[in-house]
Amino acid sequence: MKEDKDSRWFELECVPKNYIFSKEERPQNLDSPVCDLIPVIDLAKPKAANGHSQPVEEIFKASQEFGFFQVINHGIPEKTVNDAMSVFKEFFDMQSKDVATGIVQHKKAYIYTSSTDYVKDGVHLWRENIKHPCHPLEECIHLWPDKPTRYQEVIAAYLVEIQKLSSRILEMICEGLGLKQGYFKDTSEVQLLSSNFYPPCPDPSLTLGILPHHDPSFITLLYQGGSTGLQVMKDGQWVNVGGIPNAFVVNIGNQLEIISNRKLKSVKHRVVTSTHETRLSIATFVNPSPDCIIEPAKILVSELEPSLYTASRYKEYVHSNKAFGDYTSAIQNALHSES
Numbered sequence: 503m504k505e506d507k508d509s510r511w512f513e514l515e516c517v518p519k520n521y522i523f524s525k526e527e528r529p530q531n532l533d534s535p536v537c538d539l540i541p542v543i544d545l546a547k548p549k550a551a552n553g554h555s556q557p558v559e560e561i562f563k564a565s566q567e568f569g570f571f572q573v574i575n576h577g578i579p580e581k582t583v584n585d586a587m588s589v590f591k592e593f594f595d596m597q598s599k600d601v602a603t604g605i606v607q608h609k610k611a612y613i614y615t616s617s618t619d620y621v622k623d624g625v626h627l628w629r630e631n632i633k634h635p636c637h638p639l640e641e642c643i644h645l646w647p648d649k650p651t652r653y654q655e656v657i658a659a660y661l662v663e664i665q666k667l668s669s670r671i672l673e674m675i676c677e678g679l680g681l682k683q684g685y686f687k688d689t690s691e692v693q694l695l696s697s698n699f700y701p702p703c704p705d706p707s708l709t710l711g712i713l714p715h716h717d718p719s720f721i722t723l724l725y726q727g728g729s730t731g732l733q734v735m736k737d738g739q740w741v742n743v744g745g746i747p748n749a750f751v752v753n754i755g756n757q758l759e760i761i762s763n764r765k766l767k768s769v770k771h772r773v774v775t776s777t778h779e780t781r782l783s784i785a786t787f788v789n790p791s792p793d794c795i796i797e798p799a800k801i802l803v804s805e806l807e808p809s810l811y812t813a814s815r816y817k818e819y820v821h822s823n824k825a826f827g828d829y830t831s832a833i834q835n836a837l838h839s840e841s
């Protein structure tokens with residue numbers, strides 16, 4: 503660590519031992535190119551004269567093949583997104599200056615974890631994170647951080663837009679699957695926000711920003727600015743997702759894989775670090791409501807295509823899979839344990 507007491511945990515010349523993953527878990531081939539096969543879908547494309555509109559078909563194909571796609575011309579104002587990014591930047595900057603900051607803050611209904619959060623066999627991720635529930639929005643807002651002072655207002659505005667965009671995308675997925683319109687309407691909400699700050703790392707070949715995982719959501723909408731670092735598993739290889747400013751990365755989560763009876767894929771992904779780039783991301787999880795029973799849609803099950811999953815209540819699924827990591831219960835119960 504530098505002598506300067508204002509220096510932050512990542513301002514180092516070498517990676518400390520407790521951030522080094524085992525040889526098997528370390529990323530390899532960090533220099534591989536961006537995978538330009540992951541579709542970038544223009545949501546402003548005109549509707550086709552008959553049949554499905556073009557985005558519906560593109561979204562469906564991408565969700566089958568990659569479980570991931572990016573959307574552009576999505577209608578969320580640039581200012582709303584930029585404001586949210588700058589609030590998170592300020593939030594993470596403030597954490598390092600706040601002497602009272604513990605390793606984990608579980609204040610009100612948000613959970614901040616610093617870089618010294620053991621994730622795997624005593625190894626830390628190269629990141630800081632904040633998570634909080636978002637639904638119902640009016641009940642959640644005042645439980646979020648109140649510093650920076652704009653946090654609650656700016657993030658609420660961002661989530662209103664994300665809710666609209668995610669409903670639109672889910673409707674297109676419905677159409678692609680042949681489910682009736684509004685299939686997800688009353689059972690899906692933007693339930694959880696998780697923002698990550700991944701600073702530059704002296705040796706990215708030793709560290710990870712986030713472990714390989716599947717999302718426990720219907721869909722996840724991720725804003726990553728123009729930065730790189732997100733990798734997706736494709737045919738047994740990690741491939742890089744390109745950084746496109748103003749685009750949202752959308753991925754299919756486990757619950758939609760179940761409902762679609764595996765027509766759509768929930769695909770493993772992770773984040774690797776960079777020597778020179780700071781990555782700031784905002785992930786928003788569109789999840790089923792806690793009491794929703796998740797099972798393959800009846801019309802997608804037949805004698806030829808039998809159900810591949812048994813029904814389970816979403817909240818039970820979340821608890822038994824520790825879907826949101828060590829703080830799963832705290833997150834699920836956040837609204838009822840205000841302190």
Ligand SMILES: O=C(O)CCC(=O)C(=O)O
Nearest residue numbers: 696698717732773783785
């Ligand atoms: O921070 C990122 O870019 C990835 C986040 C992610 O995959 C998640 O939170 O599930």
Ligand SMILES: [Fe+2]
Nearest residue numbers: 715716717771
């Ligand atoms: Fe994820």
